[in-house]
Amino acid sequence: MAVPNPIALLLTVCFLGFYVPAMSLASSSDKFLLCLSIHVPSQLVLTPTSPSFKPLLVSSIRNAKFVAPATARPPLCILTPTKASHVQAAVRCGRYHGVRLRVRSGGHDNEGLSYRSQRPEVFAVVDLAKLDAVRVDPRGATTWVDSGATIGELYYAVAKAAPGLGFPAGVCPTIGVGGHFSGGGVGLMMRKYGLSADNILDATIVDADGHLLQGKEAMGDDLFWAIRGGGGGSFGIVLSWKVQLVPVPPKVTYFSITRTMKQGAVNAVTKWQKVAPALPDDLSVRVVVQKRQANFQSLYLGNSSAVVRTLHRQFPELGVTRADCREMSWLQYVAYIYFGDAINSSPLEALLLNRTMPLGPFVKNKSDYVKKALTKAAWQKIFTWPSGAADGELILEPHGGRMSTIADTDTPYPHRSGVLYNIQYVQLWNDNGARGNNSTPNWINGLYDFMAPFVTKNPRAAYANYKDLDLGVNKVVGGVTTYESGKVWGERYFGGNFRRLAMIKRKVDGHDYFRNEQSVPPLLLIRK
Incomplete structure (x- = not known):
């Protein structure tokens, strides 16, 4: 008589096409891990006991603020799938054994919700970095x-x-x-x-x-x-x-021009608000305001002579000359706008294909949308806003052009008609342990409060990719996220589209398996 395989002695049930072990004496975590082990190669599943676990967890965290919380309450495991069936296994094993999933593709996550949970729940991380074709x-x-x-x-x-x-x-x-x-x-x-x-x-x-x-x-x-x-x-x-x-043309034009307050930065930004959304669609000029200076960065899908002619006519306050402009290929541009002169000494492959970045400081981000240009007096106040010991900046991204011709309901992104530009507020600081991970210096919160009269209202809109838990977090009642709690932040990201998103959530994930602190709730599963 053959000796039975120990795994075969485990009680199994067929669940959604998978054989899932159901060990009555084991914890749900153990059951989940055993389930994964049957369907996913072991080298693709790392648990906290593995020496490679913490380096992998931290590898794509961009905000030092979340390293301590992420490592103090780590996920049950990190799965690094190499094909679709591995992801399917994670979902099916997780659903059956009560383990939720957080999913990350790059780690640029302002609130770290793709690899950490603020709730005392058992969760695993699905890291998609190996699915990169x-x-x-x-x-x-x-x-x-x-x-x-x-x-x-x-x-x-x-x-x-x-x-x-x-x-x-x-x-x-x-x-x-x-x-x-x-x-x-x-x-x-x-x-x-x-x-x-x-x-x-x-x-x-x-x-x-x-x-x-x-x-x-x-x-x-x-x-x-x-x-x-x-x-x-x-x-x-x-x-x-x-x-x-x-x-894209063989050559595009890029410039980066900095103006101080003495050089008319306030006047230039005040004028930019109306000019930038109305420029030809081939030309975009964004602004980074930092340390009482304004840095104007452009992309023009054409040659530099056309940029100079257009801006001399529509934006003479900037004083652009041919000497300010650099013509390059589109690929060189996407490297240059981020890495600057490093492209002169490093191959583009090394810059664009390198997935790693230094961890850097603590970061807090917020966002706004502007439909009515701010006054010069308001910009004067913004430029001189006290920064204290922290480093803060505003990044202004112009809309208009094609963005104004797409209906607000064509996709969930609703910030189209009438939007002049959006603002990303960024504050960087080094924490020596005195503040703690959940404490943010006052610059960004004070400036955000000051900006309230000048930006969109009812609701005050925000960009979903600049996630901000200050806007509100979900409440879970009876195992399901409530629509009312989600609406608090959701209508700021998605406007009138939030209700449709919640209805779709009810249709495709009515049990609310995929959820986090700011996930879309299922509309029709409200618990009173």
């Missing part, structure tokens, strides 16, 4: 890109495989595609081509039942609408995206 179709001007790829990897692959094509997305090359696309994807080509989310043609997603939905026909119109800007962590795990590439 970029498959470019030059003839069709499309690309399939996995969620774990960075936008730097996307930019590089597109430029090499299809010269003359590019893609509208953000500035920092280490941003993960999954999170960036899920929240919208603001960048300097959005005035010409819209957000990243506006250029998504198709996607593949693992839903809350662990089903692999390959394409928008499989997922349906509602779910496909929701994932293109409705925020990550609510509707499933998107594995890959098909995007429409856009034409």
Whole structure:
């Protein structure tokens, strides 16, 4: 008589097409890990006892503020899937054994919700970094890109495989595609081509039942609408995206011009508010306000002589000359705007394909949208706002152009018609232990309060990719997030689209498996 395999002696049940072990004497955590071990290679699942666990957990944390909380209450494990079936296993094992999932693609997460939980719950992290393929179709001007790829990897692959094509997305090359696309994807080509989310043609997603939905026909119109800007962590795990590439000329023009207050920075920013949204769609000029200076950064899809002519006519206060401008390829530009002169000494591959970044200081971000230009007096106050010992900046991203022609309801991102620009407030500081991880210096909160009369109201809007838990957090009643608690922050990110998102959540994840502190709640499962 053959000796039975010990694993075969475990009681198993068939759950959603998987054989899932049900060990009555083991904890739900043990059951989850055993379930994963049957369906996922062991080297892809790291637990806190592994020497590689903490380095992996911390590897893509960009905000030093969250290192201590993330390591003090770590996830049950980190799964690094290499194919869709591994992700399906995580969802099915998690659903059956009561272990929730947090999903990260790059780690640029202002509140760290992709790898930590503020609640005392058992959770695992699905780290998509190994799902990073970029498959470019030059003839069709499309690309399939996995969620774990960075936008730097996307930019590089597109430029090499299809010269003359590019893609509208953000500035920092280490941003993960999954999170960036899920929240919208603001960048300097959005005035010409819209957000990243506006250029998504198709996607593949693992839903809350662990089903692999390959394409928008499989997922349906509602779910496909929701994932293109409705925020990550609510509707499933998107594995890959098909995007429409856009034409870019052989040479683009970039400039970076800094003006101090003595050089007329206040006047220039005051004028910029009205000029920037009305410039030709090929030209975007954003502003970084820091240390009583304004740095104007441009992208023009053409040569420098046209930039100078346009800005001399429409924005003479900036005083742009040919000497201020640099002509370069689009690929050089996406490296230069972030790395500056480092591109002169480092290969583009080293800059755009490197996923690692120094951990850096503590960071706090907030955001606003502006529909009516601020007065010169208001800008004078902003430029002289006391900074104390902390380092703070405002990043102003112009809208207008294509952004104004897309309906507010075409995707979940509603900040379209009438928006002049959005503001990202950033505060950096070094914490020596005196403040604690949850304490933020006063600069950003004080300035944010000061700005209230000048920005959008009812609600005061915010950008979902600049996540801010100060706006509100979900309450869970009877095992389900309440709609009323989600609406507090949700209508600020998504406006009138939030209700539709919550209805779709009810349809595709009515039991609220995918949830975090600011995930979309299921509308019809309100517990009184």
